[in-house]
Amino acid sequence: MLDAIINGLSGLIAGTLNLHWSNPIMMLIGGILLYLGIKKDFEPLLLVPIGFGCIIVNIPLADLMEKDGFLRVIYDMGIMTELFPLLIFVGIGAMTDFRPVLENPYTFLLGAAGQFGIFLTLLLALAIGFPYKDAVTIGIIGACDGPTVIYVASQYAPHLLGACSVAAYSYMSLVPMLQPPIMKILTTKKERETIMKTHKKTVSKTTALLFPIVITIVGGLIAPKGLPLLATIMLGNLMKESGVVSRLTKAAENEISNIVTLLLGISIGATMSGPVFFKPQTLIILCLGLLAICLDTVCGVLFGKILYYITGGKINPLIGAAGISAFPMSARVVQKEGQKYNKKNYLLMHAMGANAGGQVGSVMAAAVMLSVLKGMGVI
């Protein structure tokens, strides 16, 4: 009987005895993510479930990510099937107003320039020695778009999902800190003070309605491997612009996005098990992700400078920094920086155009990348 009691009691300390040295460190990292989300308001909708998922997956013997574990079921159902990022995209499409980019279609090009970081980081990851698919996944952090990163990582490098997703969402929330110094270094005072004219409304309802349909067809024909990404964001936008399915639009914006965000966050956190996550490779990925987003900003601002000179100083190069997918945070940063140097400067609508262009640009960059990989026979 004494043996039975001892065996029973040993079950209560087995969890503690089976702690791997990396588990407490990962719990601490989970705690930091919670702190950033709760106290610093950095992407709380994602960092809170990710941080909590990270903590619970590092408690030994709970078997949360083993076969039939509850996190494994959610992960297999939503991440491995690519369903969660695509559902999130329907919500993003329903929430995003693409009219600013339609008002000034040239801002699509700023959205393209803001994707350079993806490809430069890919080259760097290859130089460091990452395999092809891993390098592609690391590069895609430069899309500055969480669902795109999750979509690509879940397909081509599931072992990097945790590191890449955390990098993408963390750096997205750090955009207000990362971009201003780069914008200042790369532009002159005169350039930053450039006042851009405000335009009257020029987008008809028909054009706004045709936008998601035309973009889906043309983009899908060019890059069919990325059509799920493009089609879901455009479906959300079509629902919003049509105005006839307000129940579906609201569901996509609220209920679906909220539920999927919760499940997505906790699933990502579940990939952050200490023995799997705690490697030098993860640190390199986090550094490369940071570099990718900085390079996006650099290329966006430099392209903005090119437009400044081509147009004879009519375009403020700062709006180039908004050509990334962090919508609308990046546009707000540009507005704030523009006003810092010239109180009469209202860059917000132009920056929103570049930012909406960046949203489409990041999805298209991922779609083009996947189709090029398919063409090369890599996937």
Place this chain on the structure above:
Amino acid sequence: MDKWTFGITMLVAGMGGTIATLALFSIIMSLLKKIFPYKQEEE
């Protein structure tokens, strides 16, 4: 295929493809705006 061939191909085809596609989007949307101009009564 060595990693540099892969990397440069991705840079040229990937980034080039992205720029070309978004430039095409820009042209298409400019055309659509001309075909379906904004009218005040839409407000």
